[in-house]
Amino acid sequence: MAERIPYHEADALPPSKGLFQERWDILKRNRMAYASFWFLIFLLALAVLGKVFTQAVVVFDPKVVRLSEKFLPPFTAFTSTLTPEEDAPVLGIYLLGTDELGRDVFARMLEGTSVSLTVGFVAVGISLTVGVFFGGLAGFYGRVKLGFLTVDTLIMRFVDIMLCFPTFFLILTVVALLPPSIYNIMIVIGLTSWMGTARFVRAEFLSLRDQDFVIAAKSQAIPEWRIIFVHMVPNAIAPVLVSATIGVATAILTESALSFLGFGVQPPDATWGNILSDGKTFLFDAPWLTFIPGFTILFVVLAFNLCGEGLREAFNPKLRSNP
């Protein structure tokens, strides 16, 4: 460095960019990830709107059955004389056609948006909670002995055991044996995917627990749960949250695979997965019933994956492309 900034002056200079701003700029440079990010924001808004317009203020009613209007291709105008006028779709047009019961596919997809995203987010929320809890316990109380085993051994062996189960087969078994309900699916997907988070949080905690700020907190007799959740978890959580983005994508895919086998979210609740698996029966007569939900899942999951990968790159300096 040619000229040196005197110590006191350098101290007074604010950093040119905040930490978050810096990460954000890196994300912006990755155009695919940045576009995916805005797409996901739009999707969230759509999910909320969809929830409102299909449940609270019924503008698009996904449950109206019009048997005389079966299998209409997308963009068909409403011309039927058999169906009562109040069952007509909004604007008198079936934007995405109708299915085998004459239900409006657009309304069903809109309803499915919120349900599918809820499944994804709740499942990931559960897996994060369990993962952070067990990982934190193992990392913080690792040296405590219970009988002849340490807490760390106990928890990490349990993680190993959970990792040995064939995940999809286990999910299938439990979902099939339990009564079919959307909550069971979320819980089961969540409870079978927390192991990675737990391992990661434990590793972070092992390096955090001897750092000065933790020792300082301990010296002030702050309760241990507070040290863990207020002081340590925020320091370990960023990469976990990033990989959670990809977890949402996986959960949506798992739900659609379960739907395909007939164990997914049951009717009358619509999700992208069960619209797709119902539609596949009519692949040749009404291809839109397969293509619309199929490509929706593809694009949304793709957006989650690209956005998650972009965030991971932004938050992990080691992976950055041009150092």
Added chain:
Amino acid sequence: MINFIIRNIWQRIILLVFISIISHAIVHLAPGEPALVDPSNPRMKPEDIQLIRTAFHLDEPLHIQYVYWVTDLFSGELKSFKDNQPVLGKIWQRFLNSLPLFLIGTIITWFLAFPVGIRAALSRDSVFDRTSTFFSYALISIPGFFLSYLCIIFMVKTFDVPVIGMQTFGLEEAPLLFRSMDRIWHLTVPAMMSALAGTAVLSRYVRSQMLEVIHQDYIRTARAKGLPEDQVIYRHGLRNALLPFITMFGLTIPGLIGGSVIFETIFAWPGMGRLGYEAILARDFPVILTLNFISAVLVLLGTLVSDILYAVADPRIKF
């Protein structure tokens, strides 16, 4: 070395015991019983149900049932609830069907993923790199069964490839050559479909591994001493990049059961995944439990093999 292996095997056996206990508990504690699958069957009287329950020890406490299951499993006398056939025989038969699908799928995966990943890493940020990255994300993101349906429409119309079952009906008496050709023809689409997602994931890993290795000092040294570029990349680079894949190879083995449920259902392939699916539908507890157990054994075996191979391949690892 021997000590290392023995200690590893010992640890895994203990894990296996716990896995079997947990999976037994999960399956038996969940609501739903074999007798409840077909409640409308008029031939099922309460006495019959009671008879079945006694025959399969369903009235015993859970830990006694567990002991029955384990002793039956290891003496090979475990019977399926559904048709009273020995479970191990059933699974073995399905295993033989799943194996070629799995092997060919794995071979396709590895032979496609490595060239693509290496090329993408070497020509970083080129058109090839960007397209392959995009396509691998797309393949990871698409539901497997949706892609398979798209492919079925296209393949059947264009190439007339069979997509259902393992052999053409009425060809059972044909000479061995024709039968095996017919089998391979039936394998094409299912194997390709089950390989695609794996290829996408693996090629990403290969790419990031190669990228990491290429910036190492020893690659710069190799270049500096004037070695030809091919030798630098394939001798010095690829060999070092390969190490982590030993682990991945061990981890693909359990895909034999779990990964194949969807594809075997789509293509009506009578393999292990489908057996598991049918067993779940019929609440056939012995089959579900044994499949779970076998796949846990496969996972542990896979990690054991990869641990040993890793130790053999990488001299930096000490026992």
